[in-house]
Amino acid sequence: MWRDLIESFPSDESDGPADPSLLDRIESELGQSLPSDLRSFLLESDGLTDEYGTDVVWSAQRILDDNMHFRGDEQFRSLYMPFDSLMFFGDNGGGDQFAFVRVPERNEVFVWDHETDSRNLVSTDLESYLRSVLGSDGEDWYR
Numbered sequence: 001m002w003r004d005l006i007e008s009f010p011s012d013e014s015d016g017p018a019d020p021s022l023l024d025r026i027e028s029e030l031g032q033s034l035p036s037d038l039r040s041f042l043l044e045s046d047g048l049t050d051e052y053g054t055d056v057v058w059s060a061q062r063i064l065d066d067n068m069h070f071r072g073d074e075q076f077r078s079l080y081m082p083f084d085s086l087m088f089f090g091d092n093g094g095g096d097q098f099a100f101v102r103v104p105e106r107n108e109v110f111v112w113d114h115e116t117d118s119r120n121l122v123s124t125d126l127e128s129y130l131r132s133v134l135g136s137d138g139e140d141w142y143r
Helices: 002-007 020-030 036-046 060-072 074-079 126-134
Strands: 056-057 085-091 096-103 105-110 118-121
Touching: 002 036, 002 126, 020 036, 020 060, 020 085, 020 096, 036 056, 036 126, 056 126, 074 085, 085 118
Parallel strands: none
Antiparallel strands: 056 085, 085 096, 096 105, 105 118
């Protein structure tokens, strides 16, 4: 399913499937389950970059690394509301990050604005997010 969607936007680049053991490690280290759509996407493509070079969906390793960084950075803790309920998985190339809310578990995609610390709903699910971002012509499609 995901491969067909990716191929409908031929200028975008994807990688081979993620290692399933790394997906299990993400869940273990973050203490949260991956959303089922994100898990199935990563099992088909370990990341997705749009025609502008933006990481629309990060690799599994980057999902783990960046979420651990956001949660553990002392400066972030003093500047922003906690990130523990979020699972970041992509960005707009300009500082805003896309995430699923994991506590409580939700399937919608939210954007975290790095300037205001706001967290706003942008898509009803991963498929809608991908269609919106890949069909747009810039980083501010969600505004």
